[in-house]
Amino acid sequence: MELRFRIEADGSLTVSSEKEVFLKNVYPGIDGHSVRALRVRREEAGIIWETAEGSIVCHVDKQDENCFELQFSLVDYLRPIHTFQFFYQADTDAEGFYQAAEGMGHDTGYYGRKSLLEKERLTGFGLCALQFSGCALTIYPTSQKHYETICEMEGCRLERYTDGSRRNSQETVLHLSCGARMENVNRKNVDFAPLKFLMTESLEAGLEKAAEEIGRNMSARLFMPPAYHWCSWYYCYQNFDQLQLTEYLNGLAGMEKRPDIKYFQLDVGYCTSIGDWLEPSERFPKGLKAAFDEIRAAGFVPGIWVGAFMAGNRSRLYREHPDWILYDTEDKPVRPWITDNEPKPWGYQDEEYYCLDTSHPEAMAYMKNVFETLHSWGAEMFKTDFMLWGLQDSSRVKRHTPGKTSVEYFREYLQVIREAIGEESYWLGCIAPFLPFVGYADGMRIGGDVGSSWDGEFGPQNMMRCLVGNHFTNHHYYQTDPDAVMLRDFQIRLTEREIHSLALLAVISGSCIYTSDPLHRIAEERAALFRFIEPDKRRKPSLPFLAEERPEIVMVHKEGAKGLLFILNKTEDYLRETYSPEELDFDPSWNIFSFQTGEREALWKKQLVVSIPPHGCRLFLLSADKQVTLDYERLWNNLKADI
Numbered sequence: 001m002e003l004r005f006r007i008e009a010d011g012s013l014t015v016s017s018e019k020e021v022f023l024k025n026v027y028p029g030i031d032g033h034s035v036r037a038l039r040v041r042r043e044e045a046g047i048i049w050e051t052a053e054g055s056i057v058c059h060v061d062k063q064d065e066n067c068f069e070l071q072f073s074l075v076d077y078l079r080p081i082h083t084f085q086f087f088y089q090a091d092t093d094a095e096g097f098y099q100a101a102e103g104m105g106h107d108t109g110y111y112g113r114k115s116l117l118e119k120e121r122l123t124g125f126g127l128c129a130l131q132f133s134g135c136a137l138t139i140y141p142t143s144q145k146h147y148e149t150i151c152e153m154e155g156c157r158l159e160r161y162t163d164g165s166r167r168n169s170q171e172t173v174l175h176l177s178c179g180a181r182m183e184n185v186n187r188k189n190v191d192f193a194p195l196k197f198l199m200t201e202s203l204e205a206g207l208e209k210a211a212e213e214i215g216r217n218m219s220a221r222l223f224m225p226p227a228y229h230w231c232s233w234y235y236c237y238q239n240f241d242q243l244q245l246t247e248y249l250n251g252l253a254g255m256e257k258r259p260d261i262k263y264f265q266l267d268v269g270y271c272t273s274i275g276d277w278l279e280p281s282e283r284f285p286k287g288l289k290a291a292f293d294e295i296r297a298a299g300f301v302p303g304i305w306v307g308a309f310m311a312g313n314r315s316r317l318y319r320e321h322p323d324w325i326l327y328d329t330e331d332k333p334v335r336p337w338i339t340d341n342e343p344k345p346w347g348y349q350d351e352e353y354y355c356l357d358t359s360h361p362e363a364m365a366y367m368k369n370v371f372e373t374l375h376s377w378g379a380e381m382f383k384t385d386f387m388l389w390g391l392q393d394s395s396r397v398k399r400h401t402p403g404k405t406s407v408e409y410f411r412e413y414l415q416v417i418r419e420a421i422g423e424e425s426y427w428l429g430c431i432a433p434f435l436p437f438v439g440y441a442d443g444m445r446i447g448g449d450v451g452s453s454w455d456g457e458f459g460p461q462n463m464m465r466c467l468v469g470n471h472f473t474n475h476h477y478y479q480t481d482p483d484a485v486m487l488r489d490f491q492i493r494l495t496e497r498e499i500h501s502l503a504l505l506a507v508i509s510g511s512c513i514y515t516s517d518p519l520h521r522i523a524e525e526r527a528a529l530f531r532f533i534e535p536d537k538r539r540k541p542s543l544p545f546l547a548e549e550r551p552e553i554v555m556v557h558k559e560g561a562k563g564l565l566f567i568l569n570k571t572e573d574y575l576r577e578t579y580s581p582e583e584l585d586f587d588p589s590w591n592i593f594s595f596q597t598g599e600r601e602a603l604w605k606k607q608l609v610v611s612i613p614p615h616g617c618r619l620f621l622l623s624a625d626k627q628v629t630l631d632y633e634r635l636w637n638n639l640k641a642d643i
Helices: 114-120 205-215 233-239 243-251 286-297 317-318 361-376 408-420 461-469 497-509 524-532 636-637
Strands: 004-007 013-016 019-028 040-043 044-051 054-064 067-075 083-092 096-099 109-112 119-125 130-131 134-143 148-161 168-180 196-201 228-230 263-266 299-306 310-312 352-355 381-382 424-430 443-445 479-481 512-515 552-559 561-567 574-580 591-594 608-612 615-621
Touching: 067 083, 083 636, 096 114, 096 205, 109 114, 109 461, 114 119, 114 148, 130 168, 130 205, 134 148, 134 205, 196 205, 196 317, 243 286, 263 286, 263 381, 286 299, 299 361, 299 615, 310 317, 361 408, 381 408, 424 561, 497 524, 497 552, 497 561, 497 615, 552 574, 561 574, 561 608, 561 636, 608 615
Parallel strands: 228 263, 228 512, 263 299, 299 381, 381 424, 424 443, 443 479
Antiparallel strands: 004 013, 013 019, 019 083, 040 044, 044 054, 054 067, 067 196, 083 168, 096 109, 096 130, 119 148, 130 134, 134 196, 148 168, 310 352, 552 561, 561 615, 574 608, 591 615
């Protein structure tokens, strides 16, 4: 098949193959309305829509039979625009829609047509993909350094009547919009990054190619080794202190088989107030430099948590510099958190938390000094949290120095932080917008916090959906982080089965691996599990059922004549399923060995049959050899040729 582009007589665009129309009535829009063109001029390589307020120019670049780019420009446009739509409510008959999340914990993943119509509207950020019969169409700007890209899919049912009372038929209609959020920054002439249309055989292939290109164009940091570290938050929370630091470091030193973790990261609770990052609290009376020195002496790289946009109303920062805070259009502080009730976050007394205005040069200089100082004290791993606070729509706030979009202010701040912490530091973004961070972060939290039970607010359901939904970004934008691995065998409500499933999910996905549990106090079999999932290099599985809504997660690794197959049942019911080698994309002559039994699996009618209890998983080694020895010490050793 060939991807085709056609300019219609009415000035609209049509995207199709020789067999199927993918998008029609593709027409630009401004702030939720189709452009009203006074005149439409077709050119050899594109089209110009002339309006009363200026011109919209679109040049077409056919790259190959499966891909073309549209280069949009605004020329002499007279009024500010909040959102410029490359196309607005184009018609499509797609079978499904892939929604990309804006940031951590946000809805993401594949929705079939039925699910889409039930939700009525899905909003994706950065890119989107449409599933058709036998192919997929991925749409994305090739670089996203200035404007946030928003993709909206709306579905509705139209009822037709033969008379005034009787319904004759029902028709479903899907509308797709894609635009750049300009936030009323007054720019008369703008050249947007090329908008690419890519046709691939599978949804996964299109998403992977798009993410690879975006990451390359935005200079993604992909050279750091995969994360394997310890973090103080998920067991001690804000209560970790100098005494516990010494205990944990001594405990790790005394372990007979100590996991080879690299970073030892301190989380919130070390400073007197949120915003006063360099003033040590009573938990660290010797100060952070002494704590970092102790961590370094124990053989680990020090890490630190910073809420880079946050300032509490009781902080010295706010008392002395209220002008450093971002204000809304009514001159009220932007307050992402109001905490004048219980419980108080992290034990601080602040009733409100404000957002720093990084367009203020003194505020920017202050935070630059904070990061430079932490780095000079020894920190080489930084976790910056609540970063979405900084992506405040410029049309809705008053900045000290106006004139740029929220993405531009955000990335300027990231550049200052990266220069302050050095290229050698590992940077983990958390509660952050995904695309603006590309080029600066080494790792990125993708799902909501996980905790000590399967059910409730801190259950893994959001994490599992986000891990799959954002998988295409992994090792293209940065390394994804599904949150801490729970290992302890005390003060926990996760079952043995659930702990094992979630630990294997983290490692098989190729994501960050870390824990907050006291490794020196947990049972040896749990410490052995943490050693088993230690990463060895950057790895990424394929997801053979990405374009389906299924009750299980299936991931496949292939390396030479070996592979790994992982299946997790995320439901409350028993999973009984069969899989053919072809749909898993491995050689049907290969043998399948179960890590659960240690034996070769017998196939039924050339298919693998599995039965998995709720929250359980199965892990298999795939091999061209008829006999193998499974390695239960290190997972990735099983893909080596001599194992």
